[in-house]
Amino acid sequence: MPHRPSGFVDDKRLWDRLMMLAQFGAREDGGVDRPALSPTESDARAQLVAWGRALGLHPFSDAMANLFLRLEGRRPELPPVLIGSHIDSQPTGGKFDGAFGVLAGLEAVEAIIASGQRPDRSIEVVAWTNEEGSRFAPGMAGSEAFTGAKPLEILHAAKDAAGCSAGAAVAEVLAKDVDVPQRAFGWAPAAFVEPHIEQGPILEKRNITIGVVTGIQGTRRYRVRVSGEAAHAGTTLRRDRRDALMAAVRIIHAIDRVAREPDDVMLTVGLFEVKPNAPSVIPEEVYFSIDLRHTDDAVVDRIDAEIRRLVEAEKGPCAVELRQIAHAPSLTFSDEVRSLVARAADDLSLPSMDIYSAAGHDARQLHYVCPTGMIFVPCRGGISHNPAEWAEPAHVAAGARVLADVAWALAARGD
Numbered sequence: 001m002p003h004r005p006s007g008f009v010d011d012k013r014l015w016d017r018l019m020m021l022a023q024f025g026a027r028e029d030g031g032v033d034r035p036a037l038s039p040t041e042s043d044a045r046a047q048l049v050a051w052g053r054a055l056g057l058h059p060f061s062d063a064m065a066n067l068f069l070r071l072e073g074r075r076p077e078l079p080p081v082l083i084g085s086h087i088d089s090q091p092t093g094g095k096f097d098g099a100f101g102v103l104a105g106l107e108a109v110e111a112i113i114a115s116g117q118r119p120d121r122s123i124e125v126v127a128w129t130n131e132e133g134s135r136f137a138p139g140m141a142g143s144e145a146f147t148g149a150k151p152l153e154i155l156h157a158a159k160d161a162a163g164c165s166a167g168a169a170v171a172e173v174l175a176k177d178v179d180v181p182q183r184a185f186g187w188a189p190a191a192f193v194e195p196h197i198e199q200g201p202i203l204e205k206r207n208i209t210i211g212v213v214t215g216i217q218g219t220r221r222y223r224v225r226v227s228g229e230a231a232h233a234g235t236t237l238r239r240d241r242r243d244a245l246m247a248a249v250r251i252i253h254a255i256d257r258v259a260r261e262p263d264d265v266m267l268t269v270g271l272f273e274v275k276p277n278a279p280s281v282i283p284e285e286v287y288f289s290i291d292l293r294h295t296d297d298a299v300v301d302r303i304d305a306e307i308r309r310l311v312e313a314e315k316g317p318c319a320v321e322l323r324q325i326a327h328a329p330s331l332t333f334s335d336e337v338r339s340l341v342a343r344a345a346d347d348l349s350l351p352s353m354d355i356y357s358a359a360g361h362d363a364r365q366l367h368y369v370c371p372t373g374m375i376f377v378p379c380r381g382g383i384s385h386n387p388a389e390w391a392e393p394a395h396v397a398a399g400a401r402v403l404a405d406v407a408w409a410l411a412a413r414g415d
């Protein structure tokens with residue numbers, strides 16, 4: 001009976017690497033600011049390559065600057081198992097979002113090597129480019145390029161606030177790579193497993209160490225423009241006004257009411273702009289966002305229809321334009337990966353539970369090309385995208401142990 005690789009996970013080594021990676025883009029408040037494809041991220045990437053090479057892993061990249069660190073299997077001709085996440089962060093990011101998944105991947109591979117065994121299939125630690133979408137919107141660009149979900153030209157054309165294109169930033173990052181061969185897109189991995197902090201409060205509240213992620217909830221995003229007419233606040237009778245702000249408030253209030261049922265519908269108006277935004281001028285234009293999420297597509301569809309009806313019903317004398325800018329259906333991860341994660345947790349006597357992912361991840365894109373799953377670990381107070389983001393060292397190590405055994409099992413899969 002061979003030793004399970006989880007027995008060779010080194011808690012301190014993993015934790016030290018997490019703290020070291022957090023130095024790239026470290027903020028004074030303890031957080032991390034590491035924009036996608038920035039010099040800071042490029043330096044962190046070079047550190048990953050150095051760690052990988054020290055273990056004998058072979059680095060590869062591609063035309064979106066995704067990074068792969070390959071542990072060659074006994075049957076290198078078979079598609080590899082991919083494990084990892086991303087290393088870019090929000091401007092007010094923490095030390096664990098993304099970085100935990102990549103470094104748990106590296107630790108899992110190091111544990112397999114330390115166990116003295118070699119996997120059948122190759123195993124590759126992956127860091128997907130631009131998951132966050134805060135410098136170049138939208139996010140998940142690396143996994144979208146890899147899976148062919150979006151054409152590379154469109155992903156390269158995205159511009160940051162300074163006018164730099166993602167394509168130019170990719171070229172800069174790749175130019176700094178030393179002896180990192182580039183691979184073409186268009187191949188499917190044998191499987192993908194993404195470890196991640198939960199970014200929600202459920203595991204911590206229930207004292208559960210491992211979340212067996214069942215799927216990702218569906219999302220729709222909209223932009224709404226309400227157009228009225230600017231006029232004098234002191235001379236224009238209420239009945240003669242076309243007040244864009246009053247119309248927007250009615251619309252948002254009505255949408256908020258229909259989105260109360262069921263009580264786990266996520267509805268957010270996070271962006272709101274008023275023009276001209278002057279105290280004595282009746283607002284002529286309001287521009288706002290709607291972010292709608294739920295695990296059941298039927299619920300999302302029903303509220304979508306209500307949103308479309310209510311913007312018309314509540315617009316009054318104003319004109320309204322509703323644009324849907326994103327639609328991602330809810331999805332259910334591979335049964336095989338889910339049961340491997342649950343079994344690995346059981347074998348390690350780690351408490352686990354099924355849990356839905358409320359946030360999007362690169363695993364969403366990979367789900368459509370290969371058996372995919374995620375492993376969640378708790379994070380303090382459910383806080384993420386925040387310098388206060390925190391995960392306990394024991395939970396981080398537990399996630400890496402489960403990953404090591406799951407990756408090992410997946411690498412033994414037949415053709």
Ligand SMILES: [Zn+2]
Nearest residue numbers: 097098131196
């Ligand atoms: Zn993330």
